[in-house]
Amino acid sequence: xxxxxxxxxxxxxxxxxxxxxxKGVILDGEITLAVADVDLVYVGLKALLSSVETAxxxxxxxxxxxxxxxx
Amino acid sequence: xxxxxxxxxxxxxxxxxxxxLGKIEASPVEIHDPxxxxxxxxxxxxxxxxxxxDDGLLDELSVSGIDPGYPLNALPYGSIQAIVSKVSLRExxxxxxxxxxxxxxxxxxxxxxxxxxxxxxxxGRTIVPMRFCTIYRSESRVMETLAEYYDDFEDxxxxxEGKQEWGIKVYVDRNVLAGKIAEISETVRDLEAQMxxxxxxxxxxxxxxxxxxxxxxxxxxxxxxxxRSHDRLAGRAVEAVVTPLLDNEVTxxxxxxxxxxxxxxxxxxxxxxHAELESLWDDYGGYGxxxxxxxxxxxxxxxxxxxxxxxxxxxxxxxxxxxxxx
Numbered sequence: 354x355x356x357x358x359x360x361x362x363x364x365x366x367x368x369x370x371x372x373x374x375x376k377g378v379i380l381d382g383e384i385t386l387a388v389a390d391v392d393l394v395y396v397g398l399k400a401l402l403s404s405v406e407t408a409x410x411x412x413x414x415x416x417x418x419x420x421x422x423x424x
Numbered sequence: 425x426x427x428x429x430x431x432x433x434x435x436x437x438x439x440x441x442x443x444x445l446g447k448i449e450a451s452p453v454e455i456h457d458p459x460x461x462x463x464x465x466x467x468x469x470x471x472x473x474x475x476x477x478d479d480g481l482l483d484e485l486s487v488s489g490i491d492p493g494y495p496l497n498a499l500p501y502g503s504i505q506a507i508v509s510k511v512s513l514r515e516x517x518x519x520x521x522x523x524x525x526x527x528x529x530x531x532x533x534x535x536x537x538x539x540x541x542x543x544x545x546x547x548g549r550t551i552v553p554m555r556f557c558t559i560y561r562s563e564s565r566v567m568e569t570l571a572e573y574y575d576d577f578e579d580x581x582x583x584x585e586g587k588q589e590w591g592i593k594v595y596v597d598r599n600v601l602a603g604k605i606a607e608i609s610e611t612v613r614d615l616e617a618q619m620x621x622x623x624x625x626x627x628x629x630x631x632x633x634x635x636x637x638x639x640x641x642x643x644x645x646x647x648x649x650x651x652r653s654h655d656r657l658a659g660r661a662v663e664a665v666v667t668p669l670l671d672n673e674v675t676x677x678x679x680x681x682x683x684x685x686x687x688x689x690x691x692x693x694x695x696x697x698h699a700e701l702e703s704l705w706d707d708y709g710g711y712g713x714x715x716x717x718x719x720x721x722x723x724x725x726x727x728x729x730x731x732x733x734x735x736x737x738x739x740x741x742x743x744x745x746x747x748x749x750x
Contacts, residue, residue, distance in 0.1 A: 373556040384559035
């Protein structure tokens with residue numbers, strides 16, 4: 354494993370969701386994501402991923418994983 | 425709506441989402457017309473994060489809010505300021521939000537916007553990031569909250585200064601590990617040696633025993649890899665937390681996630697932190713383990729407010745709990 358490969362920054366939608374949905378929770382706003390809402394997001398992701406054939410799934414996952422942080 | 429109906433609702437949006445997914449790549453933030461007609465009680469105040477001072481922050485950000493109809497704003501209180509923007513409650517109200525969360529296209533665009541705003545605000549500055557969709561009824565309610573938690577915000581800003589969060593996920597390719605298991609495990613080696621010596625009748629039972637032992641040893645070695653990876657990385661960081669695993673249905677990967685951790689590293693620790701990661705690759709990479717790095721992140725996992733430690737440390741290897749949606 355080269356240094357450059359480790360330092361390569363690949364931020365994906367999954368990485369983002371894994372952080373900002375149920376972490377960085379510091380205060381309860383008056384409208385916030387409930388635990389149930391966060392679960393719903395993951396149910397939605399699974400539904401999205403499981404609703405397609407394998408070949409399509411690979412493509413979809415690639416899109417989810419490759420979603421660039423910078424336009 | 426019950427869980428089942430919610431899942432169905434999500435599913436019914438999939439076709440639409442596919443189209444949107446394609447669109448997001450080209451244009452991350454959807455243009456939305458807020459109209460001039462929204463009254464104050466149809467608006468919420470979205471809070472992105474808290475930073476020190478009032479230093480021309482908004483000029484630098486030059487980006488619209490998460491609801492593109494409204495600009496970013498800073499609400500100063502004492503020596504800190506909240507980065508906020510108004511949002512339409514037609515889109516971000518509790519019920520609308522719940523519906524929108526099931527729409528992957530909407531979700532992707534909005535988490536992207538939230539992160540982009542935090543990232544730009546965090547350039548050369550310490551930030552206390554808020555969770556996605558922390559929304560108050562009014563700016564004055566945000567000000568009250570700043571006053572209430574003022575000391576906590578100051579403490580966090582001081583503690584987090586000059587530090588970065590990095591995420592490490594460890595995956596295992598079970599086929600590769602299975603192929604290497606005899607090399608690592610004495611138990612498995614012994615069983616294999618016995619099999620070559622014994623008669624075919626006994627060999628059958630030994631084979632079963634070997635299969636069970638192989639599974640057990642793979643679990644043990646994965647657990648050891650997770651624990652040692654965490655310990656070694658934590659040794660190169662100021663703070664560390666173990667966070668829940670994501671299962672393959674969510675990651676869409678063939679390899680199983682065996683560890684998910686977050687590390688808060690001071691700038692002067694970064695070289696050693698990355699070197700430790702390389703050394704872990706050298707030690708475990710050959711046995712089917714792979715490391716996925718992300719960062720630097722705003723310190724989502726390392727904000728402590730009041731008596732409550734928000735980023736609760738999880739036992740290593742626990743999955744997110746699901747299915748308790750009301």
